[in-house]
Amino acid sequence: MKRIGIILIILIIAFSSGCTDTNQSKTMEEGNNISVNNAGVNVSDNINASKTVQDSDLKSAPDLSTSPDTTNTSNIVQKGDNVSVNYIGKFDNGTVFDTSLIDVAKEADLYDANSTRTYEPMSFVVGAGQMISGFDNGVLNMTVGEEKTLKLSPDEAYGEYNQEYLVPVPRSDLENASIVPEIGKKVVANMRIATIVDITDSNVTLDFNSPLAGKNLTFDVTVVSIEKASKE
Incomplete structure (x- = not known):
């Protein structure tokens, strides 16, 4: 079989998620579709991230911590809006794996003074496939300043x-x-x-799964700002 070589480049990764190098890993952010043919295997994965990376439909709605006033749609998050949020991503055992908050990152021992990563609210366009589906759907109908906890299954996050x-x-x-x-x-x-x-004398095994694949994830989210979608 004719072998198609692949170009491999070392990454210097400060991985603290999806959500998040999320440049914030954007946690959450998915990459482009991959095709690795060396072993005759096609790999096409939709993980967000930022397709976290595309995302599947939300299969079960996240728990709502509050019921915002939806009478004025200019004040709530809708599809197409550009929103900025702060977030804390945690595993089932409470371990923080990613956050946009520097104090939380330091407390969780995620902060690296030598890293170029900046800790600031994460911005994305809702419904544009820039985020994992559970996060994308979870911010709908939130208002500025509102806090919500999103509990996501693997299907709503980075897949099995x-x-x-x-x-x-x-x-x-x-x-x-x-x-x-x-x-x-x-x-x-x-x-x-x-x-x-895995490494042998002749081969190296690459794992294209997200490090967060197969895991239930919890995100504490706070909406910082909402820029409404253009009506044009």
Whole structure:
């Protein structure tokens, strides 16, 4: 079988999620579709992020912590609006994996003084597929200053873990790109981030699953601003 080589580039990643390098990982942010043909495997994944990365329809609505006044639609989040939010992302056990708040990041030992990441509200266009589906749908009908807790299943976040996204590639491909294979190292293949999970004398296995695949996630969200969509 004719082998189509892939270009691998070492990433320096400060990974504290989706939500979030989210540049904030945008947590949440998904990358472009990937096609890795070295092993005859096509990988096409919609994870947000930012397609977090595209996203599937919301299968179960998140819990609503409050019931905002929806009589004035200019004050509530609707599809097409550009919104800015602060968020704290947590696993079921309460461990914080990502946040837009620097104090929370420091408390959770996520802050890296040497990182170029900035901690600030995350902005996105609601319904544009820029976010994982549960987050995107969860902010609908919120108002400025409102706080809400979103509890997302894998289907609403980064999907279930998929064994088909484990792709072996020739070790020589990495070495020819001046990459020393190491377990856990992040690389870019065909515009997608992958993690090296196995190394043999001849092959290296890349994992294209999101690190958050298969996990239930909780996001504490606060709406900072709403810029209404143009009526044109």
